[in-house]
Amino acid sequence: MLVTARTIDIEIDKSQVYKYLGYDAGSDPPPRIQSLIDEYIEHSDEFIFPCTTYDILDVDLVIGNRSFIEGSIIFDSRVVSQLLKECQQVAIFIATIGKEFEGIACGLSEDGLLLQSAVLDAIGSNAVEKVAPLSPHRPFYFFCETLRDGIQSPSVVDPEIEDKIRLVELADDLGIHHIDIGLPGAGPRAVEDCMVLAKHVANQSSAAY
DSSP states (O other): OOOOOEEOOOOOOHHHHHHHTTOOTTOOOOHHHHHHHHHHHHTGGGTOOOEEEEEEEEEEEEETTEEEETTTEEEEOHHHHHHHTTOSEEEEEEEEOOSHHHHHHHHHHHTTOHHHHHHHHHHHHHHHHHHGGGSOOOOOOOEEOTTTGGGOSTTSOOOOHHHHHHHHHHHHHTTOSEEOOOOGGGOHHHHHHHHHHHHHHHHHHHHHO
């Protein structure tokens, strides 16, 4: 489910470009470099095309520190693997300033125009920092099935109603948006527990207001 890329406008921060080039606050570059920076910033819309997008992809496999994602994407990170090992899907956010920029910067470097390449690279670094926080925000909702599918396993003992109430309260404390409170079709006790939990949730909701 690739979401259409969203083109955005950004404003290059000249002071940050100076900083990337090694000039601290109050220490401006020579006029020639300032002129070059001004020129590149003025024409930046000709080679910098910032946009953001995201995709929801399946987590195929997690082995050790490596996570294999749908589309031949591989993350080699212990932290990422720990986060993804219990996940079926992952949202990947992408921020880019376009492929044209890198080609131009590399071309300048290959032609021996190292100063121009360095200035362009500094402008590109600032552009990336401007784009990254603008990734599209998609709300995520958590749905807890612990009291329904979670207790249908033959190896799980059906909790007492007090424990179920505590699980509902813990889910609320964790910020779970929705919770399935049971499977009434499982029998008379399941029906009774569902009724008790529903009344508990209703009472808690009323008390909150």
